[in-house]
Amino acid sequence: MSTAGGYHIGGGNGALGVSLDGSSMVGGKNGADVGDAAARFSPSVEALSEFTVESSGFKAESGHASGGTISFVAKSGTNQFHGSAFEFLRNTDLDARPFFAATRQIYKQNNFGVTAGGPVYIPKLYNGMNKTFFFASYEGFRNRVGANTAPSPAFPRRKCTTAISATG
Numbered sequence: 001m002s003t004a005g006g007y008h009i010g011g012g013n014g015a016l017g018v019s020l021d022g023s024s025m026v027g028g029k030n031g032a033d034v035g036d037a038a039a040r041f042s043p044s045v046e047a048l049s050e051f052t053v054e055s056s057g058f059k060a061e062s063g064h065a066s067g068g069t070i071s072f073v074a075k076s077g078t079n080q081f082h083g084s085a086f087e088f089l090r091n092t093d094l095d096a097r098p099f100f101a102a103t104r105q106i107y108k109q110n111n112f113g114v115t116a117g118g119p120v121y122i123p124k125l126y127n128g129m130n131k132t133f134f135f136a137s138y139e140g141f142r143n144r145v146g147a148n149t150a151p152s153p154a155f156p157r158r159k160c161t162t163a164i165s166a167t168g
Contacts, residue, residue, distance in 0.1 A: 009068030010055030017069035046084055046115045047137035049075045077133025081118035088112070106144065113139035 009016060018025040020043070055068040088111040097104045117135035120128035 009053065009070075016067050018072075019069070020072045021074055022071075043072075043074055044113050044115070044137045044139035046086060046113055046139070047074055047135070049073050075115070075117065075135055075137075077117040077119065077135045079119055079129055079133075081116070083114065083116035085114045086112065108142070108144040110142045111139070113137065 050073045052071045053068060054071075088109075090107065090109040092104050092107050095104060095107060115135070115137045117133065119130075120126065120132040120134055126132075
């Protein structure tokens, strides 16, 4: 095992155990490290109901992690329909200009998502109340960073020429 994005728990050498609903997220294909696996398979924060970090005295099932363990528990459906929506917006219009900069750079960031859960119910076919539940989560991330500079009219323009030569 290797480090999870440089995190160390309890002074360990970086070998962490990461699990989601009891399933290990360590390893992965092609020798991916803990950080890669956790980033690739991690759910939205809105889809988590709890997490724990244990640095010592953890259970034998987590004994492979010398540094510590991080455990996540996902939300699940219930007998009542419920959900949430969120939006984190950051853009050039809301950010202040840096003190020494003449202009602001283009910066647009949107992090958004929705969750929904409840009983499975198909009218006249199936009533999953107290039996079958669903929970779904979606998260999107859009980010655009760049300079807002464009060439001035005085910028020298070069003409592109193509030469074709043939020898015979």
